Amino acid sequence: MNNDLLFLTKKIGPRISGSVNAKKALNWARKRMLEIAPDTVYLQEVVVPHWERGANEKSFFNTGRKKTEMKVCALGGSIATNGLLQANVLEVKNWDELDLISDNEIRGKFIFFNRAMDPKEIETYKAYLGAVDQRSIGAIEASKRGAIGVLIRSLTLKADDIPHTGAVSYDINTKKIPAAAIGIKSANLLSAALANNPNLMYSLKMECMALPDEKSYNLIGEIRGARFPHEYVTAGAHLDSWDLGEGAADDGTGVVQTLEVLQILKNLDQRPERSFRAILYMNEESGAHGAVQYAKEAREKNETHIAALESDAGGFTPRGFRVDGSLTVVKQIKTWMELFAPYKMGEIYQNQRGIDLLPMKGLSKALISLECDDQRFFDIHHSASDTYDKLNIREVKLGGASMSALSYLILKYGL
Amino acid sequence: MNNDLLFLTKKIGPRISGSVNAKKALNWARKRMLEIAPDTVYLQEVVVPHWERGANEKSFFNTGRKKTEMKVCALGGSIATNGLLQANVLEVKNWDELDLISDNEIRGKFIFFNRAMDPKEIETYKAYLGAVDQRSIGAIEASKRGAIGVLIRSLTLKADDIPHTGAVSYDINTKKIPAAAIGIKSANLLSAALANNPNLMYSLKMECMALPDEKSYNLIGEIRGARFPHEYVTAGAHLDSWDLGEGAADDGTGVVQTLEVLQILKNLDQRPERSFRAILYMNEESGAHGAVQYAKEAREKNETHIAALESDAGGFTPRGFRVDGSLTVVKQIKTWMELFAPYKMGEIYQNQRGIDLLPMKGLSKALISLECDDQRFFDIHHSASDTYDKLNIREVKLGGASMSALSYLILKYGL
Numbered sequence: 001m002n003n004d005l006l007f008l009t010k011k012i013g014p015r016i017s018g019s020v021n022a023k024k025a026l027n028w029a030r031k032r033m034l035e036i037a038p039d040t041v042y043l044q045e046v047v048v049p050h051w052e053r054g055a056n057e058k059s060f061f062n063t064g065r066k067k068t069e070m071k072v073c074a075l076g077g078s079i080a081t082n083g084l085l086q087a088n089v090l091e092v093k094n095w096d097e098l099d100l101i102s103d104n105e106i107r108g109k110f111i112f113f114n115r116a117m118d119p120k121e122i123e124t125y126k127a128y129l130g131a132v133d134q135r136s137i138g139a140i141e142a143s144k145r146g147a148i149g150v151l152i153r154s155l156t157l158k159a160d161d162i163p164h165t166g167a168v169s170y171d172i173n174t175k176k177i178p179a180a181a182i183g184i185k186s187a188n189l190l191s192a193a194l195a196n197n198p199n200l201m202y203s204l205k206m207e208c209m210a211l212p213d214e215k216s217y218n219l220i221g222e223i224r225g226a227r228f229p230h231e232y233v234t235a236g237a238h239l240d241s242w243d244l245g246e247g248a249a250d251d252g253t254g255v256v257q258t259l260e261v262l263q264i265l266k267n268l269d270q271r272p273e274r275s276f277r278a279i280l281y282m283n284e285e286s287g288a289h290g291a292v293q294y295a296k297e298a299r300e301k302n303e304t305h306i307a308a309l310e311s312d313a314g315g316f317t318p319r320g321f322r323v324d325g326s327l328t329v330v331k332q333i334k335t336w337m338e339l340f341a342p343y344k345m346g347e348i349y350q351n352q353r354g355i356d357l358l359p360m361k362g363l364s365k366a367l368i369s370l371e372c373d374d375q376r377f378f379d380i381h382h383s384a385s386d387t388y389d390k391l392n393i394r395e396v397k398l399g400g401a402s403m404s405a406l407s408y409l410i411l412k413y414g415l
Numbered sequence: 416m417n418n419d420l421l422f423l424t425k426k427i428g429p430r431i432s433g434s435v436n437a438k439k440a441l442n443w444a445r446k447r448m449l450e451i452a453p454d455t456v457y458l459q460e461v462v463v464p465h466w467e468r469g470a471n472e473k474s475f476f477n478t479g480r481k482k483t484e485m486k487v488c489a490l491g492g493s494i495a496t497n498g499l500l501q502a503n504v505l506e507v508k509n510w511d512e513l514d515l516i517s518d519n520e521i522r523g524k525f526i527f528f529n530r531a532m533d534p535k536e537i538e539t540y541k542a543y544l545g546a547v548d549q550r551s552i553g554a555i556e557a558s559k560r561g562a563i564g565v566l567i568r569s570l571t572l573k574a575d576d577i578p579h580t581g582a583v584s585y586d587i588n589t590k591k592i593p594a595a596a597i598g599i600k601s602a603n604l605l606s607a608a609l610a611n612n613p614n615l616m617y618s619l620k621m622e623c624m625a626l627p628d629e630k631s632y633n634l635i636g637e638i639r640g641a642r643f644p645h646e647y648v649t650a651g652a653h654l655d656s657w658d659l660g661e662g663a664a665d666d667g668t669g670v671v672q673t674l675e676v677l678q679i680l681k682n683l684d685q686r687p688e689r690s691f692r693a694i695l696y697m698n699e700e701s702g703a704h705g706a707v708q709y710a711k712e713a714r715e716k717n718e719t720h721i722a723a724l725e726s727d728a729g730g731f732t733p734r735g736f737r738v739d740g741s742l743t744v745v746k747q748i749k750t751w752m753e754l755f756a757p758y759k760m761g762e763i764y765q766n767q768r769g770i771d772l773l774p775m776k777g778l779s780k781a782l783i784s785l786e787c788d789d790q791r792f793f794d795i796h797h798s799a800s801d802t803y804d805k806l807n808i809r810e811v812k813l814g815g816a817s818m819s820a821l822s823y824l825i826l827k828y829g830l
Contacts, residue, residue: 119809122758157809317732317788319759343537344734347759373732373788375809394534394572394790 001400002393004032004256009246009388016076017240017283018050018214025239026217029255029280033221036263038278043217046293048283050214051077053243054207059180061089061202063193070190071161071183074208075135075152075168076242076286078179081206085178087148089202091194098141107146110202112182113138114153114191117378124157124374125313125353128381131155132166139168139179149178149204153187158379161185165242166382167286178206216282218290221262225274225411232298233410234277234364235261235309235403238284238291238356245386249377252388253315253396255280257370260400261407272411274306281356284312288355295359305364307410310354311403313370314377315391318399320347321406324357325366329415333366336409345402347371365415368406370399416815417808419447419671424661424803431491432655432698433465433629440654441632444670444695448636451678453693458632461708463698465629466492468658469622474595476504476617478608485605486576486598489623490550490567490583491657491701493594496621500593502563504617506609513556522561525617527597528553529568529606532793539572539789540728540768543796546570547581554583554594564593564619568602573794576600580657581797582701593621631697633705636677640689640826647713648825649692649779650676650724650818653699653706653771660801664792667803668730668811670695672785675815676822687826689721696771699727703770710774720779722825725769726818728785729792730806733814735762736821739772740781744830748781751824760817762786780830783821785814 012028015021026043033041059070090105091112092098098111113134121127131153138150154164161183168179182190193200219239225231237254241247262278282290298305309321320337323330333348340346354369361367372395380386427443430436441458448456474485489495502523507513508530513521528549536542546568553565569579576598583594597605608615634654640646652669656662677693697705713720724736735755738745748763755761769784776782787810795801 122813124809317790344762375732375813376807379807392791392794394539398537398790 001256001260001397004259005252005393005396006388008252008255009248013246014243015239015241015247016051016243017048017216017286018211022216022240022282026219029219029239032259033219033262036221036259036266038221038223038262038266040222042220044220044294044297046216046218046282046290047213048216048289049286050211051286052209052211054080054209056205056207058205059203061190061193061200063197063200068189068193070186071163072180072186072204073163073165073244074206075179075181076165077168077210078206078208079176080208081178081204084203084205085149086201086203088199089194091191103146108148110149110151111138111142111147112151112190114187116153117155117157119157124378127157128155128378135166136169139177140171140174143174143177147177151180151182154181154183156184156378156381159184162383162385164381164383165244178204180204180206218282218294219280221278223265223272223276226271227273229275230304231274231414232277232303232305233274233307233407234279234305235407236279236281236356237311239280240283240285242285242382244382244384245380246388248386248388248391249314249380250382250386251284251312253391253399254311256396257311257400257403261404264404265407274411274414276407276411284356288359291356292359295363299363305360306415307366307368308357308360308364309368309403309407310357311370311399312354312356313372314374315396315399316372316374316376317395318345318402319371319373320345320349322349322352322369322371323366324352324361329366332415340402340405343398345398370403372399416671416675416812419674420667420808420811421803423667423670424663428661429658430654430656430662431466431658432463432631432701433626437631437655437697441634444634444654447674448634448677451636451674451681453636453638453677453681455637457635459635459709459712461631461633461697461705462628463631463704464701465626466701467624467626469495469624471620471622473620474618476605476608476615478612478615483604483608485601486578487595487601487619488578488580488659489621490594490596491580492583492625493621493623494591495623496593496619499618499620500564501616501618503614504566504609506606518561523563525564525566526553526557526562527566527605529602531568532570532572534572539793542572543570543793550581551584554592555586555589558589558592562592566595566597569596569598571599571793571796574599577798577800579796579798580659593619595619595621633697633709634695636693638680638687638691641686642688644690645719646689646829647692647718647720648689648722648822649694649720650822651694651696651771652726654695655698655700657700657797659797659799660795661803663801663803663806664729664795665797665801666699666727668806668814669726671811672726672815672818676819679819680822689826689829691822691826699771703774706771707774710778714778720775721830722781722783723772723775723779724783724818724822725772726785726814727769727771728787729789730811730814731787731789731791732810733760733817734786734788735760735764737764737767737784737786738781739767739776744781747830755817755820758813760813785818787814
């Protein structure tokens with residue numbers, strides 16, 4: 001497992017969908033699945049967006065004769081700036097503040113969305129949800145009002161200056177404007193400078209671009225069930241990552257855990273009662289096209305899906321599972337948790353959080369996401385800091401064991 | 416809290432008892448306590464051992480003309496080698512294996528204790544307990560049989576080559592022999608080389624030395640209780656550390672958490688019902704002389720101690736508390752845990768693990784150690800890897816909040 005994680009992060013590295021590295025990751029994972037040798041290993045075609053950051057990202061602001069460099073990165077999917085884009089900046093922390101400003105004032109300016117993730121929220125994911133709207137729809141809302149670009153305070157709880165990317169949305173009725181994430185220290189500097197000098201001039205240069213969509217694939221390794229081969233349990237993770245860092249926590253850990261589940265189930269003396277699929281989804285990070293395609297085909301084939309598991313929570317110490325399903329299903333899974341409790345990973349939480357599971361809602365009886373200690377995740381999430389050295393292999397292994405055990409139980413007893 | 420931890424780890428750094436750095440840490444902590452301004456801040460004199468590693472640690476073995484360097488460090492308290500100590504090596508994994516070898520065979524050789532911590536043990540501390548006997552009494556047992564030195568496989572679950580120190584015991588009836596910890600990769604290399612060539616020549620040089628005992632101090636910050644001033648609740652950690660790394664996880668985190676508890680209790684509008692002492696113990700790592708002294712004086716003064724809390728488990732995400740106390744006491748603490756459960760830190764475990772609490776057994780109604788996620792602790796424990804960058808400040812803060820909340824409840828309601 002450690003070798004898999006080292007290879008994926010260090011030999012392949014970041015693997016944004018549509019990229020050469022995504023292809024390399026797919027080839028490597030296919031080779032690994034063939035080594036594990038379940039009954040079948042196959043690819044499922046899916047068309048994915050292909051966006052590239054480009055070479056030069058540069059940003060600074062001028063106050064009088066002083067130039068202050070900013071740490072920024074383009075949000076995933078952003079358009080380029082077409083040279084140096086220069087304008088004044090309006091800082092807002094929420095939509096109400098944006099509403100209070102007239103179109104006239106906004107026109108031709110950058111909007112700087114500077115609402116921090118709430119450090120008092122015990123669950124960092126909830127803190128993330130409380131701030132991610134700025135990144136996801138900030139460019140649309142700002143553009144509607146006449147802004148020429150958006151700067152988003154990085155979505156992290158760590159007080160460093162490494163910018164965190166992530167998908168930006170555009171809509172077809174609104175002009176696309178460049179969108180950049182800005183490091184926390186840079187964001188604080190800019191905010192302080194704006195307080196002194198609201199008319200400072202901000203400059204941003206990004207050369208990112210959307211390329212034509214690419215043909216890519218989900219990767220599936222399948223073990224046929226002995227008694228109910230037409231009932232499926234799946235466990236998966238996403239093979240793509242953002243282009244910064246090494247895609248280690250997000251979602252390299254989930255990828256190697258998924259391979260581990262497949263290996264463990266293959267190693268058992270007996271074939272499982274139901275059929276199992278290990279799925280490595282392509283393109284979770286910018287549209288979940290892979291997961292949408294998987295669910296589409298499963299529906300078209302009228303497949304019976306008992307449970308879909310996903311690991312995409314960073315690969316830290318597992319605490320339990322998040323489950324979406326009927327009361328009966330949740331109750332059944334809870335009874336099994338006494339087997340997990342001695343390993344301190346037996347908690348059941350409401351509302352699963354796997355993006356790649358959402359398209360299976362209504363088709364699979366249970367959607368189950370691995371829940372991990374999340375204190376460190378957003379320190380590194382979507383940034384150049386998401387590297388192998390931030391992980392602990394024992395924690396990753398515990399997650400793999402946990403996913404394997406629950407997959408085994410559902411394969412054996414159903415839901 | 417982050418500033419405190421940065422200062423302690425980066426500006427002061429490692430602080431073995433009796434050292435100049437231990438004095439610096441004491442002065443800094445006293446200044447911080449005076450800033451917090453509880454009712455009193457005072458020092459409690461304690462005599463501590465003073466051992467220094469010395470400049471040159473060197474180790475290698477020769478097989479034919481090939482020389483293989485080993486990563487080693489002296490165990491804390493070890494005697495020096497008096498130049499290059501050269502001898503053959505006998506590898507053993509347990510005491511039975513040692514018993515099976517004749518005195519004749521052992522005489523004049525190194526004993527290499529190479530039992531690994533059990534990676535299958537979910538609690539890393541239990542894996543540590545299953546291997547630490549080699550370090551603590553290996554030198555005595557080997558010396559009794561005529562060995563001239565011991566090499567101990569480092570007590571860690573990480574497969575790197577950084578040696579981990581820790582206290583070695585000698586006894587007055589047995590000749591002291593040099594004792595070194597050896598990195599995991601080095602230990603594996605040595606083991607493989609011995610399998611091929613049992614007569615290889617091993618060389619070890621260490622210039623460590625015991626200096627005269629030093630006068631040092633525990634540091635105590637006290638807030639007098641409003642209703643029951645003669646009933647004490649204490650929360651503490653140890654200020655000393657080993658001399659490698661920065662004493663970050665062990666026990667810098669506990670130190671800043673202890674200061675945090677004092678600060679939070681001081682910030683409250685009302686004085687607590689009972690008296691509170693924040694205690695920074697000196698010399699946990701090589702004899703717990705500070706804790707012994709504290710308990711001795713508490714007994715001499717006939718003090719009533721309700722609960723003694725300690726944080727010395729690495730400062731990772733808190734999971735709950737380990738409690739030693741009567742059934743009634745444990746039951747009472749368990750009822751409070753519903754307040755901690757929403758923060759996922761509400762578990763109560765049996766058997767507290769704070770070394771500095773042991774001398775209070777029988778005197779304090781409850782001994783309580785903070786329980787943290789422990790997957791990463793022994794990766795860095797007692798080694799050059801125990802540095803600030805391995806920590807996550809949110810996790811440390813959660814531990815501080817958890818200690819503060821339980822201290823508050825016991826101060827208010829008693830036990």
